[in-house]
Amino acid sequence: METLRGGGTTSSSPHIVIVGGGFSGTLTAVNLARLAVAPLHVTLVNHGRSTGRGVAYGTGRPEHLLNVAARNMSALPDHPNHFVEWLRTRAEYAGVPDVRLRETFMPRRVYGDYLRSLALHYAQPLDTRSRVRMETIEAEAVNFKTTGHRAQLVVAGGKTLEADKVLLATGNESPAGLPGSDAIDSHPAWCGDPWSDWETRLPADGDIVLLGTGLTTVDAIITLLALGWRGGIHAVSRHGLLPQPHFKGTDDPHFPPAGVDLACLGLESLVRLLEEHCARLRREDANPAMIVDKLRPHTQHIWQAFTDAERLEFIARHAARWNAIRHRIAPSIHRQVTAALASGRLKVTRAGIASVKSRGTKIGVELRGPDGATSCLEAAFAINCTGPHTRFSATRSTLLQNLLHSGAVTPDSMDMGIRVEPDFAAVGRDGRRSPFLFAIGPLLRGTLWESIAVPELRSQALHVAQTMLGEVSAAAVDPGWPAVEETAVIEYLI
Numbered sequence: 001m002e003t004l005r006g007g008g009t010t011s012s013s014p015h016i017v018i019v020g021g022g023f024s025g026t027l028t029a030v031n032l033a034r035l036a037v038a039p040l041h042v043t044l045v046n047h048g049r050s051t052g053r054g055v056a057y058g059t060g061r062p063e064h065l066l067n068v069a070a071r072n073m074s075a076l077p078d079h080p081n082h083f084v085e086w087l088r089t090r091a092e093y094a095g096v097p098d099v100r101l102r103e104t105f106m107p108r109r110v111y112g113d114y115l116r117s118l119a120l121h122y123a124q125p126l127d128t129r130s131r132v133r134m135e136t137i138e139a140e141a142v143n144f145k146t147t148g149h150r151a152q153l154v155v156a157g158g159k160t161l162e163a164d165k166v167l168l169a170t171g172n173e174s175p176a177g178l179p180g181s182d183a184i185d186s187h188p189a190w191c192g193d194p195w196s197d198w199e200t201r202l203p204a205d206g207d208i209v210l211l212g213t214g215l216t217t218v219d220a221i222i223t224l225l226a227l228g229w230r231g232g233i234h235a236v237s238r239h240g241l242l243p244q245p246h247f248k249g250t251d252d253p254h255f256p257p258a259g260v261d262l263a264c265l266g267l268e269s270l271v272r273l274l275e276e277h278c279a280r281l282r283r284e285d286a287n288p289a290m291i292v293d294k295l296r297p298h299t300q301h302i303w304q305a306f307t308d309a310e311r312l313e314f315i316a317r318h319a320a321r322w323n324a325i326r327h328r329i330a331p332s333i334h335r336q337v338t339a340a341l342a343s344g345r346l347k348v349t350r351a352g353i354a355s356v357k358s359r360g361t362k363i364g365v366e367l368r369g370p371d372g373a374t375s376c377l378e379a380a381f382a383i384n385c386t387g388p389h390t391r392f393s394a395t396r397s398t399l400l401q402n403l404l405h406s407g408a409v410t411p412d413s414m415d416m417g418i419r420v421e422p423d424f425a426a427v428g429r430d431g432r433r434s435p436f437l438f439a440i441g442p443l444l445r446g447t448l449w450e451s452i453a454v455p456e457l458r459s460q461a462l463h464v465a466q467t468m469l470g471e472v473s474a475a476a477v478d479p480g481w482p483a484v485e486e487t488a489v490i491e492y493l494i
């Protein structure tokens, strides 16, 4: 166990345990330290990825850039310029004009440094009278129980932490397996975890096959280009759509139309309205992707108002196109991908993945095209870039499986994550709000749809810290702390 801080707490201080030390868990710990006015003990339990950085910002590769401009990447919703101000503490950005720095897509590892420095600041405060004792445990949390008035979190190795509240901030899981992938799990030419350091395992030459065409694939393409990969790079997905770049355009005053409540329209009418406005923007020579930006502040409400049948239909018919337009990349990254396509170094194939199998030292990827015709790609190295696993009941996490089996949590109606109340308290199988368990981050995808990027997660981390503090002791919340609402909608727009 690594104790980052010994503070002025006593054994009777409330204890909040956070499972997951990525952005969501770390920022909740930071907000608890910022908000608490009475002694509090906070323990961050993290394993598998770098504490403070998580999956996204744990990359060591300099070519991996944020897909959001610096001006909208503050980790603190009540200090919108915090990240840009922090960047000024680094010599390499000290002289960059503000207007340029705010629009820059920073390396993700620099953002990881930012999160680590924030965590360290609150875990080891210079003020020795700090009320919050924060510690981290580098271990996997595997089980959760209750003893009437307290919770118990069991970590691998058998240690049990007694807690008043437990937050699940377990983040993104590695991609789901593909047909045949279990049998090639330890094959040297197969990589099932695209966020591992696979570049150290690359063969000397040959073709690389990337399964998927989303943001994770773009990361892999950019790394292969940075490494000077000489072989072919193939990316495959059912729709064959690569992410689009951020762009700047003039505002469109006609969308959303005045007086229309987008959340009340229902899927069919909403799609019709969007298609009309996209067609209008095309006629006006404007980028119709702007509609997605303007819809973004409303997407959580729209998703929550959909029926389950509408949500399923959206996922089946529209989600792939939505994701390709919604998840933008830095223009400089887009230029590299476009150049690789133009030069033939990168090929994108529109096909389903029928199976993956061992072929001696290589991996055979069997494809089924839109017309049903089958073909095969032979990969010197193949990477599963299909994006985080999203069927919650099939989670590979021991802790989440145990929580499901005990009924302490229950899947949301889409089985994409866990069911929560609006204040992030978990709802058990009995339909009752848990007095101990909370959840934020990608675990709320089924409830909110948009629950993965920093602009949403920073608000969740602050709100859940306020709620948990309020419940452990009403007196522990600073009454002078202003209620912070979602960041201004315009800040979502890139």
Ligand SMILES: Cc1cc2nc3c(=O)[nH]c(=O)nc-3n(C[C@H](O)[C@H](O)[C@H](O)COP(=O)(O)OP(=O)(O)OC[C@H]3O[C@@H](n4cnc5c(N)ncnc54)[C@H](O)[C@@H]3O)c2cc1C
Pocket: 019, 020, 021, 022, 023, 024, 025, 026, 045, 046, 047, 048, 049, 050, 051, 053, 054, 055, 056, 057, 065, 066, 067, 068, 139, 140, 141, 142, 169, 170, 171, 172, 173, 216, 219, 397, 399, 440, 441, 442, 452, 453, 454, 455, 457
């Ligand atoms: C490659 C990538 C790039 C991204 N880039 C951006 C970007 O540029 N801008 C943006 O806004 N968003 C980006 N995102 C979205 C990203 O999901 C969020 O920004 C954020 O990093 C999610 O943080 P998290 O803490 O919820 O999850 P994670 O980062 O996944 O962290 C969860 C942590 O919990 C740990 N954990 C899980 N289970 C247990 C357990 N049982 N016991 C102990 N520890 C456990 C995991 O190992 C991990 O360390 C990106 C995502 C990815 C995958």
